Amino acid sequence: MKILNVSSGAVGAYFCGRLAQKGAEVAVTVRSDRELVAANGFEIKSIAGDFTFRPAEVLSNASEYKNDADYLILTSKVLPDADMVELIKPAVKPGTVIVLIQNGIGIEDAIAQAFPANEILSAIAYIGVSRIAPGKLNHQGAGKLIIGKFGGGESEKCKTLCNMFEAAGVPAEYTDNIAFYRWKKLLWNVPFNALSVLGGGLLTSEMTDRNRTEALCRELMKEVIAVAGKCNVTLPENLVEENIEYTRNFPPYKTSMLVDCENFRPVEADAIVGRVVLYGEKFNVSIPHLQTVYAILKAFDTHRKNTGVYNK
Amino acid sequence: MKILNVSSGAVGAYFCGRLAQKGAEVAVTVRSDRELVAANGFEIKSIAGDFTFRPAEVLSNASEYKNDADYLILTSKVLPDADMVELIKPAVKPGTVIVLIQNGIGIEDAIAQAFPANEILSAIAYIGVSRIAPGKLNHQGAGKLIIGKFGGGESEKCKTLCNMFEAAGVPAEYTDNIAFYRWKKLLWNVPFNALSVLGGGLLTSEMTDRNRTEALCRELMKEVIAVAGKCNVTLPENLVEENIEYTRNFPPYKTSMLVDCENFRPVEADAIVGRVVLYGEKFNVSIPHLQTVYAILKAFDTHRKNTGVYNK
Numbered sequence: 001m002k003i004l005n006v007s008s009g010a011v012g013a014y015f016c017g018r019l020a021q022k023g024a025e026v027a028v029t030v031r032s033d034r035e036l037v038a039a040n041g042f043e044i045k046s047i048a049g050d051f052t053f054r055p056a057e058v059l060s061n062a063s064e065y066k067n068d069a070d071y072l073i074l075t076s077k078v079l080p081d082a083d084m085v086e087l088i089k090p091a092v093k094p095g096t097v098i099v100l101i102q103n104g105i106g107i108e109d110a111i112a113q114a115f116p117a118n119e120i121l122s123a124i125a126y127i128g129v130s131r132i133a134p135g136k137l138n139h140q141g142a143g144k145l146i147i148g149k150f151g152g153g154e155s156e157k158c159k160t161l162c163n164m165f166e167a168a169g170v171p172a173e174y175t176d177n178i179a180f181y182r183w184k185k186l187l188w189n190v191p192f193n194a195l196s197v198l199g200g201g202l203l204t205s206e207m208t209d210r211n212r213t214e215a216l217c218r219e220l221m222k223e224v225i226a227v228a229g230k231c232n233v234t235l236p237e238n239l240v241e242e243n244i245e246y247t248r249n250f251p252p253y254k255t256s257m258l259v260d261c262e263n264f265r266p267v268e269a270d271a272i273v274g275r276v277v278l279y280g281e282k283f284n285v286s287i288p289h290l291q292t293v294y295a296i297l298k299a300f301d302t303h304r305k306n307t308g309v310y311n312k
Numbered sequence: 313m314k315i316l317n318v319s320s321g322a323v324g325a326y327f328c329g330r331l332a333q334k335g336a337e338v339a340v341t342v343r344s345d346r347e348l349v350a351a352n353g354f355e356i357k358s359i360a361g362d363f364t365f366r367p368a369e370v371l372s373n374a375s376e377y378k379n380d381a382d383y384l385i386l387t388s389k390v391l392p393d394a395d396m397v398e399l400i401k402p403a404v405k406p407g408t409v410i411v412l413i414q415n416g417i418g419i420e421d422a423i424a425q426a427f428p429a430n431e432i433l434s435a436i437a438y439i440g441v442s443r444i445a446p447g448k449l450n451h452q453g454a455g456k457l458i459i460g461k462f463g464g465g466e467s468e469k470c471k472t473l474c475n476m477f478e479a480a481g482v483p484a485e486y487t488d489n490i491a492f493y494r495w496k497k498l499l500w501n502v503p504f505n506a507l508s509v510l511g512g513g514l515l516t517s518e519m520t521d522r523n524r525t526e527a528l529c530r531e532l533m534k535e536v537i538a539v540a541g542k543c544n545v546t547l548p549e550n551l552v553e554e555n556i557e558y559t560r561n562f563p564p565y566k567t568s569m570l571v572d573c574e575n576f577r578p579v580e581a582d583a584i585v586g587r588v589v590l591y592g593e594k595f596n597v598s599i600p601h602l603q604t605v606y607a608i609l610k611a612f613d614t615h616r617k618n619t620g621v622y623n624k
Contacts, residue, residue: 198510199611206615212607219600288531288600295524296608299511303518 001164004069006062006088007031008055010129010137011101012075013042015145017053018168027057027065033134034058045132046139048169063090071121071161073099077260078107078271085114092118097157101125101145103189103256104271105182105231106279108150120150121158122178124185130259144171148178183228183235188243189272190224191217193257194293197267198300205252208244216289217244223287227276230283264309269297313476316381318374318400319343320367322441322449323413324387325354327457329365330480339369339377345446346370357444358451360481375402383473385411389572390419390583397426404430409469413437413457415501415568416583417494417543418591420462432462433470434490436497442571456483460490495545499536500555501584503529505569506605509579510612517564520556528601529556535599539588542595576621581609 001024005016008028020026030037041054059065062072072091076082084107092098092115100108101123108122128141147162149155154176165172175181195213196202207213221240228235257267273294280287304310313336317328320340332338342349353366371377374384384403388394396419404410404427412420413435420434440453459474461467466488477484487493507525508514519525533552540547569579585606592599616622 195608195611198608200615201619202611202615206611211611212603213611216604216607219604289604291524292528292531292601292604293608295528296507296510296605299507299514299518299523299525303512303514307513 001025001071002067002069003027003071003073004062004065004067004091005029005055005073005075006091007074007076009075009077010131011125011127012073013053013137014044014046014127014129014139014143015075015101015125015165015170016055016073017042017044017051018170019164020053020055021051022164022168024164025056025067026053027059027067027069028055029059029061029065034060036135040135042135042137044137044139046143047141048139048143061090062088065091068093069096071097071099071157073101075101077266078102078104078268079266080270085110089114094118097121097161099123099147099161100150102271103185103268104275105186106275107271112150119155119157121147121155121161122150122182123147124178124181126185128253144173146173146175146178146181148175148181150178152177152179179231179233180235183224183231183233184239186272186276187221187224187228187235187239188247189255189257190276190290190293191220192247193255193267194220194269194273194297196255196258197261198293198296201254201258201262203252203254204247204250208248214244219289220293223280223285223290224276226285227280227283227287227290230285231279264304266305266310267297267301269294269301273297313337313383314379314381315339315383315385316374316377316379316403317341317367317385317387318403319386319388321387321389322443323437323439324385325365325449326356326358326439326441326451326455327387327413327437327477327482328367328385329354329356329363330482331476332365332367333363334476334480336476337368337379338365339371339379339381340367341371341373341377346372348447352447354447354449356449356451358455359453360451360455373402374400377403380405381408383409383411383469385413387413389578390414390416390580391578392582397422401426406430409433409473411435411459411473412462414583415497415580416587417498418587419583424462431467431469433459433467433473434462434494435459436490436493438497440565456485458485458487458490458493460487460493462490464489464491491543491545492547495536495540495543495547496551498584498588499533499540499547499551500559501567501569502536502588502602502605503532504559505567505579506532506581506585506609508567508570509573510605510608513566513570513574515564515566516559516562520560526556531601532605535592535597535602536588538597539592539595539599539602542597543591576616578617578622579609579613581606581613585609 038058129139162172162174350370438456441451474484474486
């Protein structure tokens with residue numbers, strides 16, 4: 001089984017590294033640390049067992065890949081400047097299944113349009129993993145996937161991939177309704193990711209302290225549910241309280257957007273908040289809380305970009 | 313004429329220093345730099361002419377003041393932890409006129425309740441002045457006051473004070489309707505101060521760039537106007553566009569809240585945004601944009617306080 005992991009950051013290296021452990025031939029493209037990873041592989045400290053992932057090939061970009069991948073797994077951040085189609089294009093062959101392990105909603109549209117003959121799988125990752133040094137990762141929480149065919153419905157290729165992950169020790173749930181799970185994850189991500197950053201570095205506990213911030217999280221989630229409904233995805237209302245309770249009872253932690261922010265990386269303002277706002281505006285849903293948060297988050301991200309924070 | 317300036321920061325020292333230049337006997341209480349100011353006075357670089365302000369007395373707090381002030385001028389920040397009544401109480405004598413040169417709305421209520429027999433004047437300052445070193449100030453913009461009797465109506469004491477300021481070179485407009493001007497200043501302060509901070513350091517130009525942030529400024533101002541109406545203050549709707557245009561055409565600058573933020577000082581979240589939100593909620597005005605901004609700003613300020621930023 002041949003796999004190409006494009007933009008192999010912490011998330012990609014962990015999941016694809018597990019597949020490699022079970023014998024898959026995994027090549028990667030990386031943005032940084034290429035020499036080091038080629039020499040030593042990724043050293044991964046993991047709650048599921050430490051391991052070293054030595055990719056079959058360590059490439060700078062997809063055009064250097066000369067094989068036909070069975071699965072091309074894209075794990076880049078979803079940022080306005082990143083053209084994901086161009087990123088994977090050179091390695092997409094007629095039979096290549098394209099797998100997107102990424103945050104946000106609406107992220108598959110451009111890929112589906114560019115590669116109408118390829119099957120596209122959409123995956124949600126629940127994992128706490130981060131780069132702690134060049135070539136070194138720390139996997140400290142969860143480590144689960146939910147995968148389904150983009151657009152919904154059954155897929156043998158998807159079942160095969162889930163089975164491979166399961167065999168490699170990665171819980172991977174097969175679904176014929178990935179849109180639901182994507183919106184469900186977004187429901188949590190929108191309030192907690194955005195407010196953790198805009199509040200100047202809030203831990204989850206600071207947003208669930210029965211304060212105004214918690215009330216705002218509720219309002220944001222209600223608006224996301226309303227927009228999801230217009231996109232034909234039914235999120236039950238009780239998820240609002242479930243998310244608050246779950247987060248309040250969990251040990252305090254930093255959201256992934258806050259970790260990105262603190263490491264001078266761009267935040268996924270558009271994929272996580274902007275797209276919901278655009279859908280909401282398209283369908284005339286009343287979303288003043290979402291619009292307020294998005295306007296500030298976008299200004300925050302733009303200001304950092306324009307003042308050189310992301311070049312550090 | 314005896315004047316006591318309580319909490320003489322940059323704003324207080326500038327305005328009261330001008331009165332001292334014209335012969336008023338001005339004592340001050342300061343929170344910092346006491347020895348230095350007692351020895352050398354405030355050295356003030358000013359677009360209206362540099363000068364040194366040597367107070368008649370430099371005190372640590374109002375209880376050290378043994379005179380009867382004609383005017384007690386309070387220029388402290390309006391913060392939840394600061395008990396302004398306790399701050400001035402020891403120096404409030406039967407005939408003392410209390411003058412508040414402060415930001416926000418509703419700031420006079422507690423003072424009026426504590427000193428029912430004293431006349432209270434409420435003043436709005438338009439000035440760009442900041443502390444550039446211990447005992448050294450830089451006055452680089454405007455420098456104007458609007459003063460009126462708290463609660464409205466005519467006041468001879470207020471006219472006298474305005475005349476003193478005018479004689480000292482400080483434009484000081486007398487009004488019988490200070491509430492209007494206080495809300496009018498707030499109308500600008502709410503969007504631009506709050507978003508400059510929450511956007512991670514936005515200049516005024518970044519908030520008036522015909523972007524989502526500008527649209528958000530408009531929504532916030534519309535909500536402030538609605539709340540003002542319920543408080544019997546009529547702000548004309550065209551102030552919204554006037555504020556946007558004025559700000560867009562002015563050279564880019566940092567708001568006072570952003571300057572406070574960058575200098576590790578608390579932001580006046582409650583006086584500037586919180587009070588409008590409370591009034592809006594009391595009168596059942598729909599203010600989702602204000603509530604969102606206030607929740608985040610309050611969380612931001614609380615997080616900084618709790619993590620020791622303000623002890624630096």
